[in-house]
Amino acid sequence: MTSAGAGDSLVEIDGVVKRYGAVTALDGITATVSEQAVGLLGANGAGKSTLMRTILGLIRPDQGSVSVMGMGLDRSWDIRRRLGYMPEHSSLPMGMTARDLVVHMGELRGLPRRVAVLRASEVLFQVGLEEERSRLIRTFSVGMKQRTNLAQAIVHSPSLVILDEPTNGLDPAGREEMLLLVRRLSAELGIAVIMSSHVLEDVVRTCDSVIVLREGRIVARQALTAADRAPRGDVQVQLVGEPEPFVAAAAGLGLTVRADGEWLLVQGSDTDSVLRGVRDAAATSGVGLAELRPAGPTLEESLIGAIG
Amino acid sequence: MSSEARLVDTSFSRYDGPRAGRWAAIWSLARWSALRALGARRGWKVKVIPIALTLMAFAPALVILGLRALFGTSSLTKTIVDALPYSSYVSTVSIVVLVFSVVITPELVCPDRRDRTLSLYFSTAIGRFDYVLGKILAALMPLLLVTLAPVLLLYVGTVLFAVHPLGYVIGHGGDLLRIAGSGLIVATFYALVGLAISSLTSRRAFAVGGYLAFLAIPTVIGGVLGHALNERYLRLLAFAASPIRAGQGLFPGYSDRGGVSAAVWGSTAVEVSVVAIAVLAYRYGREQG
Numbered sequence: 393m394t395s396a397g398a399g400d401s402l403v404e405i406d407g408v409v410k411r412y413g414a415v416t417a418l419d420g421i422t423a424t425v426s427e428q429a430v431g432l433l434g435a436n437g438a439g440k441s442t443l444m445r446t447i448l449g450l451i452r453p454d455q456g457s458v459s460v461m462g463m464g465l466d467r468s469w470d471i472r473r474r475l476g477y478m479p480e481h482s483s484l485p486m487g488m489t490a491r492d493l494v495v496h497m498g499e500l501r502g503l504p505r506r507v508a509v510l511r512a513s514e515v516l517f518q519v520g521l522e523e524e525r526s527r528l529i530r531t532f533s534v535g536m537k538q539r540t541n542l543a544q545a546i547v548h549s550p551s552l553v554i555l556d557e558p559t560n561g562l563d564p565a566g567r568e569e570m571l572l573l574v575r576r577l578s579a580e581l582g583i584a585v586i587m588s589s590h591v592l593e594d595v596v597r598t599c600d601s602v603i604v605l606r607e608g609r610i611v612a613r614q615a616l617t618a619a620d621r622a623p624r625g626d627v628q629v630q631l632v633g634e635p636e637p638f639v640a641a642a643a644g645l646g647l648t649v650r651a652d653g654e655w656l657l658v659q660g661s662d663t664d665s666v667l668r669g670v671r672d673a674a675a676t677s678g679v680g681l682a683e684l685r686p687a688g689p690t691l692e693e694s695l696i697g698a699i700g
Numbered sequence: 701m702s703s704e705a706r707l708v709d710t711s712f713s714r715y716d717g718p719r720a721g722r723w724a725a726i727w728s729l730a731r732w733s734a735l736r737a738l739g740a741r742r743g744w745k746v747k748v749i750p751i752a753l754t755l756m757a758f759a760p761a762l763v764i765l766g767l768r769a770l771f772g773t774s775s776l777t778k779t780i781v782d783a784l785p786y787s788s789y790v791s792t793v794s795i796v797v798l799v800f801s802v803v804i805t806p807e808l809v810c811p812d813r814r815d816r817t818l819s820l821y822f823s824t825a826i827g828r829f830d831y832v833l834g835k836i837l838a839a840l841m842p843l844l845l846v847t848l849a850p851v852l853l854l855y856v857g858t859v860l861f862a863v864h865p866l867g868y869v870i871g872h873g874g875d876l877l878r879i880a881g882s883g884l885i886v887a888t889f890y891a892l893v894g895l896a897i898s899s900l901t902s903r904r905a906f907a908v909g910g911y912l913a914f915l916a917i918p919t920v921i922g923g924v925l926g927h928a929l930n931e932r933y934l935r936l937l938a939f940a941a942s943p944i945r946a947g948q949g950l951f952p953g954y955s956d957r958g959g960v961s962a963a964v965w966g967s968t969a970v971e972v973s974v975v976a977i978a979v980l981a982y983r984y985g986r987e988q989g
Contacts, residue, residue, distance in 0.1 A: 448823055450822060450823065468827075469722055469825045469826075469827055469830075470825075472823055472824055472825055473719060473725075473824065473825040474719075475823075477823035479819050479820060479823065481816060481819075482816070483815065483816040483817050483818070483819045483820045484815065484817070484820070485811060485812070485815050485817045486811075486815050487736075487742070487811060487815075488736075489741070492741060496728070496732050497820070497824065499720075499724075499725070499728040499732075500725045500728055500729060500821070500824035500825060500826055501719075501725075501824050501825060502719030502720045502721070502724070502725065502825060503715070503719065503720070504717075504718070504720060505728075507715065507717065511715060514712050514713065515712065517712075518712050544820070548715065548719075549713075549714050549715035549716075581712050582714065
């Protein structure tokens with residue numbers, strides 16, 4: 393999300409306020425979505441789901457306006473027909489097969505029946521469920537259910553898909569698969585993504601920008617670059633002994649070392665090579681390592697305060 | 701290698717073709733729901749009860765038409781045919797219609813609430829009103845299979861077996877409208893009441909029990925008190941009978957043992973239906989999706 397005024401915006405949110413009794417879920421949100429993949433980051437109760445459901449037209453804001461692909465919320469049914477939505481909690485009909493569900497959801501979002509049948513096969517292949525398409529959903533693992541959930545969200549070829557905590561409840565392997573799928577949506581399949589999560593790493597790995605919500609307000613926003621996604625190799629060290637031999641030894645191993653206050657900042661291409669280089673340079677130069685820590689500030693450190 | 705073999709491109713493609721509108725989505729919801737309630741694409745155990753009940757609803761029509769085919773227009777046939785006029789058909793199979801609606805309507809809405817599928821539906825072109833409308837249509841379609849289709853079959857069969865088919869159609873053209881009206885009244889009532897009660901719970905068993913209790917308990921109370929107090933209008937508590945009596949009132953020669961007019965039965969059916977609609981509006985109007 394960027395400041396209002398971006399060119400081909402998918403979503404424009406202007407001063408949206410939503411209250412539930414005394415609780416203000418959204419407190420004057422103003423933003424424009426124009427990137428291919430945007431992450432909404434925040435703790436539970438920060439307003440992520442409420443904002444997503446407002447964009448879908450499922451919730452009417454008390455104040456402000458929302459426009460999705462040029463359509464106002466007075467055309468919410470038309471918006472929902474063109475958007476994909478993957479709810480946070482499993483809401484799949486357990487007595488249906490994956491194929492039947494995806495065909496059905498395609499029809500409900502405006503696809504002719506024949507097209508829905510064809511596209512159901514396509515998306516189930518894309519999410520890796522082509523072999524399981526005729527099984528009842530109740531027999532699926534959590535990861536397979538989440539992939540079915542994703543398939544139903546993209547079967548109608550939406551321009552934008554909204555994913556509410558897509559990695560919730562997944563084991564590490566399932567989470568890894570889901571993050572790869574989410575990244576593919578925007579990077580390869582041309583579907584813009586708005587994804588919520590309370591895990592920064594999920595957002596960093598899948599999105600082009602991140603917006604941080606706290607207590608219904610936008611408290612930080614930042615574009616994410618490839619460098620944010622790459623492993624960070626920089627470390628800071630404090631030595632026991634003279635630094636010069638260490639610096640020379642490290643330089644000989646291809647590392648860059650410079651003074652950083654009481655610390656030495658050691659930079660390299662990735663974590664493994666830097667840590668190996670520090671170990672070898674220390675051994676070669678005969679100095680001891682008093683302390684070693686990751687160099688900061690990281691993206692996490694810069695956003696963690698905002699998340700609260 | 702089979703000559704039928706073909707290469708299928710399973711890559712993901714964009715779809716820029718036409719998209720159907722809101723009514724198509726409602727119709728899709730109704731069609732899928734009705735088929736699933738009847739057991740389509742499900743195990744045989746789910747199919748067997750709806751199929752058996754449908755056959756039972758058709759049985760009187762099939763028996764009469766079979767007798768016509770075997771014995772022509774003999775006096776025996778005429779006696780049997782006269783014993784079951786169009787106006788009495790739904791009344792004769794009323795217990796089948798009741799059980800059918802008890803089986804079908806909870807199946808239409810309880811699983812959606814149990815599996816929390818409503819939020820998924822409401823994220824599509826389907827809104828709350830559309831959902832309720834789709835489910836009413838979904839309930840009507842199978843119910844018309846037992847309230848309208850058998851009587852229509854009997855009518856068509858009677859026309860075909862008539863000595864002068866065209867003359868029969870001209871002479872009994874009004875019956876066709878009455879059959880349609882009667883079938884629609886009964887199906888609509890059972891659809892609305894069944895859905896309203898089923899919408900109160902996510903458990904199918906509770907919905908079935910609640911539905912049966914709603915129809916049976918007032919009927920028994922009304923019957924006992926009506927007899928004891930000699931008050932004919934207490935019979936109106938037999939809610940299950942109200943749409944059937946109202947439907948019978950569309951045919952000439954209506955009579956009621958208790959002397960309650962078809963209009964009064966009809967107004968009772970309308971009042972109960974309005975309450976059912978209010979319950980549905982309350983239940984689904986509050987859904988956040």
